[in-house]
Amino acid sequence: MYMILDFVDILGWIRNDTGVLGKALIFNIIDNDHIFDCVLFVHPTEHSFISVHEEDSNTNKEEILKIIFEKYTLKQLLEA
Numbered sequence: 001m002y003m004i005l006d007f008v009d010i011l012g013w014i015r016n017d018t019g020v021l022g023k024a025l026i027f028n029i030i031d032n033d034h035i036f037d038c039v040l041f042v043h044p045t046e047h048s049f050i051s052v053h054e055e056d057s058n059t060n061k062e063e064i065l066k067i068i069f070e071k072y073t074l075k076q077l078l079e080a
Contacts, residue, residue, distance in 0.1 A: 005030075005064070010023060023080065031059060042074060048065060
């Protein structure tokens with residue numbers, strides 16, 4: 001699978017029911033010839049996940065998470 005990702009911007013802080021802040025980060029993804037954005041939600045004590053536009057819902061989200069965490073550590077993402 002050919003996939004390139006670039007960090008775009010911080011969307012903002014997020015809070016779940018624990019009261020601990022996490023972050024929402026925007027990434028640009030190039031998957032073969034398809035280009036789209038995704039939002040990565042990271043939290044120090046919960047599992048990370050991504051959200052994509054409905055049109056991109058067939059994208060392998062686990063593969064995107066894997067590539068992101070091969071490039072950045074959780075600490076780097078939380079400190080961005």
